[in-house]
Amino acid sequence: MRIGWIGAGIMGKPMIRHLHHNGHQVHVYARHLEKIQDLKTDGIFLHPDIPALVQHVDVVCTMVGFPQDVQEVYEQLFKVLRPGMTCIDFTTSAPELAIKLYEAGIQNQIQILDAPVTGGDIGAQNGTLTILVGGQKSVFEKMMPIFSAFGQEIHYCGKAGSGQKVKIANQIMIANTLQGICEAFSYCQGQGLDPALVIECLQHGAAGSRQLSLLGEKMIQKDYAPGFYIKHFVKDLKIALHQDQVKLAGVEHVIQEYLDLIDQGYGEKGTQALIQAFQSNH
Structure with missing residues (x-):
């Protein structure tokens, strides 16, 4: 072609x-x-x-x-x-x-x-x-x-429009998954556990996800090189929030954390940098 x-x-x-x-x-x-x-x-x-x-x-x-x-x-x-x-x-x-x-x-x-x-x-x-x-x-x-x-x-x-709608559903899932990983890592650090050990133990079980496997180690290492820009992820989440059929409480929470990161200059970092906002604010 x-x-x-x-x-x-x-x-x-x-x-x-x-x-x-x-x-x-x-x-x-x-x-x-x-x-x-x-x-x-x-x-x-x-x-x-x-x-x-x-x-x-x-x-x-x-x-x-x-x-x-x-x-x-x-x-x-x-x-x-x-x-x-x-x-x-x-x-x-x-x-x-x-x-x-x-x-x-x-x-x-x-x-x-x-x-x-x-x-x-x-x-x-x-x-x-x-x-x-x-x-x-x-x-x-x-x-x-x-x-x-x-x-x-x-x-x-x-x-x-259907392709876009399915993609937005994908981004909603990812946003909430990343939030859950950050909460779990924060809990582990508070309990004296090594997050790397938690990844090893859990990534192939029911709590496993591609986000955990691909980005978990990067969160620990503070490797925020972009595989997908925060600024583009925020754009996707704003599209999700623009619909009015259902309240997206998880997305509303995560997007504010990402907007705070953008204000701090993280807009062109990868989505795994959410852990930075979490460690700063929780």
């Missing part, structure tokens, strides 16, 4: 490389081209703007930071997309925006899928992401060569 890609951050860049290594012709635009010159040496095409990118491809993939970034990118895309093209938004964004873009696409004879991913930077690097897709099922099936390039678990979730 001839694939265009907009956005090449921690997650996007390895996903781009997987597409290239799977034999696709990949064209990339990013706001800071100087940061992705290494892709050019791999044989991937770089473009100075979105119109230049679109004229070379049949499918456009987007993975940017925030819903407002998605909105801005698609406002530009709709000016240059050709009827019959397909767009896939891998950004974790608002479900209502995904629905809005899908409907605008239909009016312009363009198919748009929302396809947020989970698995962090390690999943992107290893090609083992979970991909959650909303939109027309027939389009989802046609785009499987793209998804399979970097996805291990690929799920069709339903109509437009």
Whole structure:
């Protein structure tokens, strides 16, 4: 396939490389081209703007930071997309925006899928992401060569916006799991227990989780290098709180701790830095 890609951050860049290594012709635009010159040496095409990118491809993939970034990118895309093209938004964004873009696409004879991913930077690097897709099922099936390039678990979730809704459910679970780990570690320290021993004893039992296995040791070592930015996690949790069907008491509590961390300069640290706020405040 001839694939265009907009956005090449921690997650996007390895996903781009997987597409290239799977034999696709990949064209990339990013706001800071100087940061992705290494892709050019791999044989991937770089473009100075979105119109230049679109004229070379049949499918456009987007993975940017925030819903407002998605909105801005698609406002530009709709000016240059050709009827019959397909767009896939891998950004974790608002479900209502995904629905809005899908409907605008239909009016312009363009198919748009929302396809947020989970698995962090390690999943992107290893090609083992979970991909959650909303939109027309027939389009989802046609785009499987793209998804399979970097996805291990690929799920069709339903109509437009459904992929985003499942991803937000994922973030709600992660937020509460991280809170529980921090509380447990705080308890262990108060009881004179080594948290590393607790990880060893519990990670394969009923209390085990990917968050404990992947981030528990990093919490202990104060290794806050980002696999997923706090600022982006807060964005996801704000999307969750924007719905009004149910009260999310756990999310309301965790998001305030993360907002406090952002105020302290931790916005571009990994989500495991929650332990820092916990140790400071409890």
